[in-house]
Amino acid sequence: MRTRHLSRISFDIRSRHESFSRYLVGLALSSALTASLAFAQSPGNSSGEPLAVESRKPAAATGTVNSRPVDIRVNKTLVLINVTVTDPLNRFVTGLEKEHFRVFEDKIEQDITQFSSEDAPISIGLVFDTSGSMGAKLQKSRQAAAEFFKTANPVDEFFLVQFNDRPELTVPFTTDTDKIQSTLTFTQSKGRTALLDSVYLAMHEMKKAHNPRKALLIISDGGDNSSRYTETEIKNAVREADVQIFAIGIFESMSNRGRTPEEASGPSLLNELAEQTGGREYAVENIAELPDIAAKIGIELRNEYILGYTPKNKERDGKYRRVQVKLNQPRGLPPLRAYFRLGYYAPTQ
Numbered sequence: 001m002r003t004r005h006l007s008r009i010s011f012d013i014r015s016r017h018e019s020f021s022r023y024l025v026g027l028a029l030s031s032a033l034t035a036s037l038a039f040a041q042s043p044g045n046s047s048g049e050p051l052a053v054e055s056r057k058p059a060a061a062t063g064t065v066n067s068r069p070v071d072i073r074v075n076k077t078l079v080l081i082n083v084t085v086t087d088p089l090n091r092f093v094t095g096l097e098k099e100h101f102r103v104f105e106d107k108i109e110q111d112i113t114q115f116s117s118e119d120a121p122i123s124i125g126l127v128f129d130t131s132g133s134m135g136a137k138l139q140k141s142r143q144a145a146a147e148f149f150k151t152a153n154p155v156d157e158f159f160l161v162q163f164n165d166r167p168e169l170t171v172p173f174t175t176d177t178d179k180i181q182s183t184l185t186f187t188q189s190k191g192r193t194a195l196l197d198s199v200y201l202a203m204h205e206m207k208k209a210h211n212p213r214k215a216l217l218i219i220s221d222g223g224d225n226s227s228r229y230t231e232t233e234i235k236n237a238v239r240e241a242d243v244q245i246f247a248i249g250i251f252e253s254m255s256n257r258g259r260t261p262e263e264a265s266g267p268s269l270l271n272e273l274a275e276q277t278g279g280r281e282y283a284v285e286n287i288a289e290l291p292d293i294a295a296k297i298g299i300e301l302r303n304e305y306i307l308g309y310t311p312k313n314k315e316r317d318g319k320y321r322r323v324q325v326k327l328n329q330p331r332g333l334p335p336l337r338a339y340f341r342l343g344y345y346a347p348t349q
Contacts, residue, residue, distance in 0.1 A: 077347060078114070079105075082213065082244060082278055083305045083325050084339040092303040093336055101338075103309055104324040114308025121155040122301055123173070123209030125202040126180065129220035131164040131193040137250050140287040141219050142184045144248065144294035148217060149177040151298025159205055160184070164191030165226050167198035169205055195220055196227035196234045199273065203241050214243040215279065215301060217294070221250040223269055231269065238276050239320065240345055245274045246297045247281040248290065278341035311346075318348040 081103065085093040098115040126145060134141065152158070160171035160180045171180050195218075202216050224231075238245065247270040267283050274281040280300075282293045307325070325340040 078308050078310055079110075079323075079344065080114070080212075081307045081323060081325065081340055083307060084278070084300055084303065085305065085327065086337050086339070088334050092300060093333075094303055096305065096330070098307075100328045100330060101305070101307055102326040102328065103307055104326070105309075105311055105313065105321050107322075107324075108312055110309040110312060112307050112309050114306070116306045117304075119153065119302045120213055120306075121153060121157075121211040122213045122215060123206065123211040124152075124156060124158050124214075124301075125161060125206055125216045126158060127161045127163070127167075127198050127202050127216055127218040127220075128184065128187070129164075129193065129195070129218075130162050130187050130189050130191075131221070132190050133193070134189040134221050134250075137221055137287050137290075138187065138189050140290045141250070142181070142187075144219060144290035145184060146181055147291040148294040148298045149181065151295060151302060152177060155211075157210060159202075161198050161202045161205070162187060163194050163198035164189070166194050167201040169201060172205070173208060173210075192226035193220070193222060193224055194226040195222075195224040195269075196229045196231065199234050199245075200229050200237060203237055203243060206241070206243050213301075216243055216245045217297060218245065218247040218270065218273075219250070219290075219294075220247070220270070235272065235276065238273055239343065241277075242344075243277060244279040244301075244341070245277045246279040246300075247271075247274050248293055248297070249281060249283045250287060250290070251283055251285060276342055278339055280339060313346070316347045316349060318346055320345050 085096060087093055094117065098112055101112060103110045103112055154175065157173050157175050158177060158180055159169065159173045160183060161167050162170050170183050206214050249267055249270045251267055271281040284290060284293060320343055322343040323341060325338045327336050327338050329336065
């Protein structure tokens with residue numbers, strides 16, 4: 001267990017083989033809540049789970065105590081937020097305690113009732129670009145995926161969505177990362193880029209996840225030129241779903257006059273998708289950097305804090321609520337930065 005002494009605050013990256021007994025504390029926040037994730041929906045969209053999680057308690061029982069059913073009513077909403085903290089050199093900061101965080105919902109400060117900083121199992125979807133423009137970048141992209149999987153824990157689960165003209169779920173949820181890497185080995189680049197459709201398919205597949213923490217890793221070299229879904233539709237879906245998005249954008253240099261309009265818009269598209277969810281987008285011009293960046297994203301997922309609070313706004317109106325996390329700067333440390341999800345949709349029932 002960590003002490004509250006600031007001297008223990010560390011910039012060290014924890015080993016991916018950290019003892020699983022330690023993260024059981026973090027799992028306690030959500031194990032009792034996972035079965036009751038609220039599917040709050042905004043108008044015209046129904047893809048994904050919101051950040052709000054329902055805590056259920058027996059309110060009234062009917063029948064006998066044998067096999068007869070009982071009525072269960074939801075009487076409390078717990079919001080969970082994943083937060084990553086970095087220093088000015090972009091190193092992950094571990095060892096912070098609950099008192100170092102403040103949470104605001106629609107500018108009203110909330111009481112943090114749950115706190116964890118332990119590594120918990122994750123459900124992860126790899127969204128992998130195999131369009132024609134990926135040709136020379138494909139091998140390094142495979143290596144990036146391999147480095148990312150090296151940060152995995154045995155209880156993590158993964159799926160693979162590959163896309164060119166259209167997306168395809170080529171490997172459903174599995175704990176066998178070798179199966180995904182074997183599939184990527186035989187991948188060929190061809191066709192156009194249906195990035196938005198692939199994100200939609202991945203969000204839909206994520207509904208089958210077994211772990212409370214969920215993330216997508218997108219590896220792509222540009223914008224979209226072949227999707228049926230629009231940017232607005234996907235951005236709305238991303239705002240609703242309790243899924244962090246990390247993206248590695250392999251972009252042509254700004255000085256390259258051969259860039260298509262879709263490639264030019266690629267960086268902003270991926271950055272917006274990631275920012276909404278508390279993830280991050282890494283723009284890459286030198287493909288040799290791909291494996292290191294993928295490994296860094298994997299490590300970032302292992303160094304998140306989980307903050308939980310019961311909203312002071314009790315209305316079940318289905319409206320979008322903006323969230324902000326502020327840091328109480330520890331003495332003796334340089335200015336720190338927090339990355340977090342920007343909001344969630346309130347339950348409707």
